[in-house]
Amino acid sequence: MADTRTGAPRDIVLVMTDQQRADLTAREGFPLDCTPALDQLATTGRWFDRAYTTTPLCVPARISLLTGRFPTAHGVLGNSGYDDPSRGPDLIDVLGTAGFRTALVGKNHSHLTPDRLDHWVEFSHFGRVPATAATGTDREFDDWLRANPGTTTTPTPYPLENQLPVRIVDEAIGWLDSAGPDDRSFLWLSIPEPHVPYQVPEPYFPDPDSVPPAATTIDALADRDFSWRYAGRLATLSGEADIVDRARANYxxxxxxxxxxLARLIAHLEQTGRLETTLIVHVADHGDFAGEYGLMRKGPGLPEVLARIPMLFHGPGVRPDPLPSPAHVSIADVLPTICELVDQPVPQGVQGRSLMPLLADPHVGGFPSVYAEQGYGDPLDERQLGDRTPGIRETPSGRLAVDTVNEVTQAGRRRMIRAGRWKLLSHDEGPTQLFDLDADPYELHDLAGRPAHAGVLRKLQRELQRWLTCVEG
Structure with missing residues (x-):
């Protein structure tokens, strides 16, 4: 890979993974080498270890990526029942105006529709969309995914070539190769994993004993609010708590x-002479508990494991630096950054900030804090539930299925800011909390009530108010 790249990109590949933790990488010190290709892109490009989603939920986070606005501004707070939030141009409009042909290959789960792009090949977590688009063993595998929506305790009984990332990258390579000599291409390569179903074939099916254990257990939920304890209750009732180590290993x-x-895609770009003219951006929509607090998936709160996301830029306009940027950035910053790279005006109403100064010069500072949101339902306590158990149902086979995004885990409204080592959490029905992430990365010790931290608390409360004024008006 080239060490320096300047100028505007000819092509842009925006890689989005679904529910990928930021810290399970060798570049962040995880003992297993889970992401060597992404680590190579990051350390020969520009990467951010203080990057955050706008909210740890698929649809609103994806719409933030595409519109550059926070959920309270674009109006989509949940994963279902949403309207088109378009209030001015989004990323697809910007790139179309700039002369790019556009494609989605992979998971959508946003306001986009096929008629808005030049090419559309959609996958869900359970295969091709529509299901009839898959044939042969691909169709059999997709049917198998639908029948196994949780965690598999044995290796997947289908070969690697049936796996969704393989098929998605195949489709992506085919479309990129179809470009004419004067075409500029934008590809949203949206991989539906490592989201549940937690399944992998050999040789990717590790022994749980070979995977470093989570730093916390389900016992850590005892001191948390009801939404967290309810998530633990669902994990116990469904049996997921009993196989959390297996699920973490699959993850x-x-x-x-x-x-x-992704390494296969990068190699193809290099072999065809296009890597040096292609901007590659990688983000996730949000993280995954991946065993922390005895939980998998997503659900309550704004913990680092859900709110912090991987983010990197590699290619034209990016000055490489092997070290992470100290800036605090958001998934909402991707749109204005790409606007500047392709010399297009930032659409009115965009709240994200262009990262171009940081990409062009690693020594440029700025962006001392970042903001995120969670929750969209009315405040709720345990007494209101009665005999109901939202988020759990019995499948036709008699197994219990869990939806960790439910009226309990999404009750109330939470807001957070990260500023350096400090994290402030504000909840409409609970106390303000302050955490020192350097000393307490899993947010187990609230410092908000300690006199020694009163000055830090006041400073971050003012910073949160500034963010709220900007974001919510």
């Missing part, structure tokens, strides 16, 4: 499987 295997397919 780690999925990370490497996805990364190997």
């Amino acid at each position: 780690v295997g999925m990370l490497r499987l996805v990364d190997d397919q």
Whole structure:
């Protein structure tokens, strides 16, 4: 890979993974080498270890990526029942105006529709969309995914070529190769994993004993609010708590499987002479508990494992630096950054900030804090539930299925800011909390009530108010 790249990109590949933890990488010190291809892109490009989603939920985070606005501004707070939030141009409009042909290959789960792009090949977590688009063993595998929506305790009984990341990268390479000599291409390569179903074939199916254990257990939920304790209750009732180590191991295997397919795409770009003219951006929509607090998936709160995301830029206009930027950045910053790279005006109403000064010069500072949101329902306590158990249902086979995004885990409204080592959490029905992430990365010790931290607390409360004024008006 080239060490320096300047100028505007000819092509842009925006890689989005679904529910990928930021810290399970060798570049952040994880003992297993789960993402060597992404680590190579990061350390020969520009990467951010203080990057955050706008909210740890798929649809609103994806719409933030595309519109550059926070959920309270674009109006989509949940994963279903949403309207088109378009209030002015989004990323697809900007790139179309700039002369790019556009494609989605992979998971959508946003306001985009096929008629808005030049090419559209959609996958869900359970295969091709529509299901009839898959044939042969691909169709059999997709049916198998639908029948196994949780965690598999044995290796997937289908070969690697049926896995969704393999098929998605195949489709992506085919479309990129279809470009004419004067075409500029934008590809949203949206991989539905490492999201549940947690499944992998050999040789990606690790022994749980070979995977470093989570730093916390389900016992850590005892001191948390009801939404957290309810998530633990669902995990226990469904039996997921009993196999959390297996699920975590599958998750780690999925990370490497996805990364190997991204390596295949990168190698193809290099072999065809296009890597040096292609801007590659990688983000996730949000993280995954991946065993922390005895939980998998997503759900309550704004913990680092859900709110912090991987983010890197590699290619034209990016001055490489092997070290992470100290800037605090957001998934909402991707749109204005790409606007500047392709010399297009930032659409009115965009709240994200262009990262171009940081990409062009690693020594440029700025962006001392970042903001995120969570929750969209009315405040709720345990007494209001009665005999109901939202988020759990019995499948036709008699198994219990869990939806960790439910009226309990999304109740109330939470807001957070990260500023250096400090994190402030504000909840409409609970106390303000302050955490020192350097000393307490899993947010187990609230410092908000300690006199020694009163000055830090006041400073961050003012910073949060500034963000709220800007974002919510």
